Amino acid sequence: MSDWLxxxxxxxxxxxxxxxxxxxxxLEQMPRWMKWIDSVTVPxxxxxxxxxKLKSGGFEFTWKSRILKVIPHQIIQWESIDGLPNRGAxxxxxxxxxxxxxxxVAYAIPGILGKIxxxxxxxxxxxxxxxxxxxxxxxxxxxxxxxx
Numbered sequence: 001m002s003d004w005l006x007x008x009x010x011x012x013x014x015x016x017x018x019x020x021x022x023x024x025x026x027l028e029q030m031p032r033w034m035k036w037i038d039s040v041t042v043p044x045x046x047x048x049x050x051x052x053k054l055k056s057g058g059f060e061f062t063w064k065s066r067i068l069k070v071i072p073h074q075i076i077q078w079e080s081i082d083g084l085p086n087r088g089a090x091x092x093x094x095x096x097x098x099x100x101x102x103x104x105v106a107y108a109i110p111g112i113l114g115k116i117x118x119x120x121x122x123x124x125x126x127x128x129x130x131x132x133x134x135x136x137x138x139x140x141x142x143x144x145x146x147x148x
Contacts, residue, residue, distance in 0.1 A: 002108035007127045010102035011134040015141045017094040021073045023141055033136035
């Protein structure tokens with residue numbers, strides 16, 4: 001039995017939607033701004049599948065994800081199909097001179113772990129990490145925008 005935890009964070013990025021989309025839709029770039037993501041590999045023969053490795057402290061998790069839905073400049077939705085159970089979506093909102101990036105992530109915690117680790121405590125750590133990830137993404141996007 002697992003408990004699912006879900007977190008949503010969002011941030012405004014002072015960059016056009018084309019740039020924000022192009023950076024985020026290249027999954028293999030994610031370790032540049034996502035602290036816990038060690039690597040993302042997308043097989044050339046199947047771009048809807050991605051292989052992920054997460055590292056934090058002494059923990060390491062891997063999983064395989066499938067892209068469920070892509071609407072350019074609007075949404076990328078996924079779910080894991082092997083390994084660490086997770087799902088979520090990244091949504092993009094065009095504000096003409098800026099873009100809103102909204103990330104929702106849900107993951108399963110085995111029931112026994114959920115009882116050992118207070119879900120509220122774990123949730124705060126994950127949410128603050130995701131918010132910091134979006135802040136790093138914002139800085140990365142602004143750097144790319146400045147490079148032109």
